[in-house]
Amino acid sequence: xxxxxxxxxxxxxxxxxxxxxxxxxxxxxxxxxxxxxxxxxxxxxxxxxxxxxxxxxxxxxxxxxxxxxxxxxxxxxxxxxxxxxx
Amino acid sequence: xxxxxxxxxxxxxxxxxxxxxxxxxxxxxxxxxxxxxxxxxxxxxxxxxxxxxxxxxxxxxxxxxxxxxxxxxxxxxxxxxxxxxxxxxxxxxxxxxxxxxxxxxxxxxxxxxxxxxxxxxxxxxxxxxxxxxxxxxxxxxxx
Numbered sequence: 001x002x003x004x005x006x007x008x009x010x011x012x013x014x015x016x017x018x019x020x021x022x023x024x025x026x027x028x029x030x031x032x033x034x035x036x037x038x039x040x041x042x043x044x045x046x047x048x049x050x051x052x053x054x055x056x057x058x059x060x061x062x063x064x065x066x067x068x069x070x071x072x073x074x075x076x077x078x079x080x081x082x083x084x085x086x
Numbered sequence: 087x088x089x090x091x092x093x094x095x096x097x098x099x100x101x102x103x104x105x106x107x108x109x110x111x112x113x114x115x116x117x118x119x120x121x122x123x124x125x126x127x128x129x130x131x132x133x134x135x136x137x138x139x140x141x142x143x144x145x146x147x148x149x150x151x152x153x154x155x156x157x158x159x160x161x162x163x164x165x166x167x168x169x170x171x172x173x174x175x176x177x178x179x180x181x182x183x184x185x186x187x188x189x190x191x192x193x194x195x196x197x198x199x200x201x202x203x204x205x206x207x208x209x210x211x212x213x214x215x216x217x218x219x220x221x222x223x224x225x226x227x228x229x
Binding site: 048054057059062065066069070075080 | 200
């Protein structure tokens with residue numbers, strides 16, 4: 001892609017974001033977020049661990065973790081395949 | 087211009103740091119359930135120090151087969167838990183969260199095993215991907 005075109009596209013996107021966000025004020029968490037956090041604390045206590053991040057990505061979101069691991073494995077075998085064929 | 091691998095300071099520093107950083111990566115995945123850390127972070131730490139050492143020295147630390155083995159071992163453990171969970175509890179990865187002990191290290195044995203699997207997989211992958219990039223670069227420079 002042309003550098004100049006990319007530059008103008010980037011500036012255009014930033015201008016649109018600035019116009020859309022102007023005057024909207026700080027981001028306020030929606031109601032009920034505290035309940036979600038309490039749920040995650042319950043999850044860590046159920047799992048008997050202390051790290052809430054681990055409790056999420058090795059608990060309810062373990063499927064996402066597996067997919068992420070598969071992406072990394074695919075990257076390795078993809079590179080191997082490209083090197084062998086090039 | 088003097089190359090990095092000819093620098094005694096760089097070589098000695100990295101040789102001294104390498105085992106400490108590998109040990110630190112073990113700590114990151116082992117205690118990932120209790121403190122900040124986990125399998126991904128530990129794998130990246132291990133992979134980074136191996137790659138840095140290889141780039142500076144210009145020589146490999148262990149063959150590709152070792153890292154392919156690490157990667158596959160991690161994936162196999164994850165797939166084992168996926169299917170065992172389906173068989174035991176009807177849910178993927180389910181049925182093992184009750185494996186718990188007292189203490190911090192194995193407060194949840196299952197989480198420790200998951201962190202280990204992710205650590206092995208990510209560590210092996212990081213090293214292999216960087217090696218392929220470096221080999222690619224060498225080939226394109228030689229051509």
